[in-house]
Amino acid sequence: MSELFPRKQIMGFVFSLVLTAVAMGVYFFDMSYAVAMTVLLITAFLQAGLQLVVFMHAGETEDKGAIYANVYYGVIIALFTVFGTLLVLVWDMG
Missing domain, CATH: 1.20.5 (Single alpha-helices involved in coiled-coils or other helix-helix interfaces)
Known part of the structure; x- marks a missing residue:
């Protein structure tokens, strides 16, 4: 039954939520422009890579x-x- 549980997709979803929360933290916390843009760029590229690998199955073919x-x-x-x-x-x- 363990092989039927989508562990990789659930962990990817949780990590997506964490990255989204970090990006929203830029809005709620008073950060300087440079720090805010750095955090947003890093989270955006990590999110795009995560979506590509985990949910679009780019490395499985x-x-x-x-x-x-x-x-x-x-x-x-x-x-x-x-x-x-x-x-x-x-x-x-x-």
Whole structure:
């Protein structure tokens, strides 16, 4: 019966709740802008990784290398897009 109990999903859900509570703590506690943004960025990336691995089962198939490569590629493209936009529009280096 133990193998039928979704222990991994329940632990992932509890960890998601903890990460959400930490992120909401930024709102309720008076933190400086730098600390608040650091906490929010860390919890956001941990939450995204947790969702990808635990609930979307990214590492449970035979082609997990291709799945992770696509995720890394997407993150790199997103970072280039964000920082390229900041360079041109905000920092006026275009």
